[in-house]
Amino acid sequence: MSANVSDKLFTSSRQFFPRSDGDVSSTADPYVSRIPVTENVSTTRDLFDPLSGDNDTASMTADPFVPRSGYDFPVLGMDDGTFVYLHSLAIGSLSTSLICAIITIVLSFRTNNYLTFFSKWSRSERYVVYMAICDGVFNISHTIEHVHGLVVFGHIRPKELCAFYGFMVTVFIGAQNLLVNVIAISVLFIIYFDKNINFGKRDWKLLLYCFGVPFVGAVTAAANDQFGPIELFCAFDQVKGRMSNFLFNTIPIIVITGVNCVVYLLTWKRIRDQAREVKQTMGIENCRLRTSSRAARNMSMFVAAFFAQWSGVAVHAVWGLVTPHIHMVLYFLIVFFANIGGLLNLIVFLIIRKSQPPRRARTTA
Known part of the structure; x- marks a missing residue:
């Protein structure tokens, strides 16, 4: 009707x-x-x-698109054809870094007796080994991840495997960043207060802090289903893990980079002042100043390597707070420099080795 x-x-x-x-x-x-x-x-x-x-x-009206996880977004580089180039650059950089990390560890233990690692090795020499181990494990895990992504030509599946890759990245990158930050602060104490920070027997305090904090954070994130695909690889999920990524990656990398920058500038200013003092002093005081400056200079090399490796990531983090659109050139630079830590660490090792005095005159700094 x-x-x-x-x-x-x-x-x-x-x-x-x-x-x-x-x-x-x-x-x-x-x-x-x-x-x-x-x-x-x-x-x-x-x-x-x-x-x-x-x-x-x-x-x-059609329902608006509401992503539930990082799998709902396309992989970075798919739309402009840079997917293969990004993965290939990462694999090449990681492979080079892994080879350099292995060379660093082999040369370190060929130069020094492994039985005296905690008793007679200098702190700089032990730091080299710690950094090389972090680089090596990260390089192996991340290389497999990039090869996997290149083979499947898309996101890493199953999700559990992607979460494992993200867990490994979080732990060992976090450990490395904390270690460099501790080294920077140690340099500050040596150069300004002529004092070594006590890390406990066999560096247990240092190792517990640098590896324990990222491990606990990563376990907590995994228990809350925070890991998943993000842009090109697996880390904190692009949707579920936004807050975790902000708390575990964005804030720490900005803070650590800022602190390291300030400490590095103060350290080099003090080293320059001490260099002038060395020229004006003689005897025991001259030897003490030389030893202190050498130890500080050696360890500050790790901070310089940190800037080379992670400055791009820090810029990315700050840039991401303003706009989500990151220029592809910056991303290529990040993929390259963030994955060559082993090469940078090998360069630091060779510089320290060249500047080291004979064993009898070495300090434990």
């Missing part, structure tokens, strides 16, 4: 508002052009939404 009445009203309206020669679909209104108008209003209504009521407009 209601259909007949609406048909009559529609026919009457056409008498007062006749249609032009053009079809309705040619109208400028995009919504009108989507509705197939027929002579019978009830038929038109049924063709458009046969299951809803006359006044139900919710079904006329």
Whole structure:
């Protein structure tokens, strides 16, 4: 009954508002052009939404896209053809870094007796080994991840494997960053207060802090399903792990980079001042100043390597707070420098080895 009445009203309206020669679909209104108008209003209504009521407009609009995880986003580089280049650059950089890390460890133990690692090795020499271990484990895990992504040509699956890759990245990058930060602060104590920070027997305090804190954080994140795909690799999930990424990556890298920068500038200023003092002093005081400056200079090399490796990531973190759109050139630089830690550490090792005095004159700094 209601259909007949609406048909009559529609026919009457056409008498007062006749249609032009053009079809309705040619109208400028995009919504009108989507509705197939027929002579019978009830038929038109049924063709458009046969299951809803006359006044139900919710079904006329599509549901907005709400991503549930990082898997709902395309992999970085797929749309512009840089996917293969990014993965290839990462694999090449990581492989080079792994080889350099192995060389560093081998040369370190060939130069010194492993039985005296905690008793006679200098702190700089032990730091080299710790950094090389972090680089090596990170390089192995991350290389496998990039090869996996390149083979499947997309996101890493299953999700559990992606979470494992993210866990490894979080632990060993976090450990390395904390270690460099501790080294920077140690240099400050040596150069300004002529004092070594006590890290306990066999460096247990240092190792517990640098490896324990990232491990606990990563376990907590894994227990709360925070790991998953993000852009090109696996870390904190692009959707579920946004807050974790902000707390575990963005804030720490910005703070650590800032602190290291300040400490590094203060240290080098003090080293320059001490260099002038050395020229004006003689005897035991001269030897003490030389030893202190050499130890500080050696350990500050780790901070310089940190800037080379992670400055791009720090810029990325700050940039990401302002806009999510990161220039691809910056991303290529990040992929290269963030994955050559083993090479930078080998360069630091060779510099320290060249500057070291004979064993009998060495300090434990």
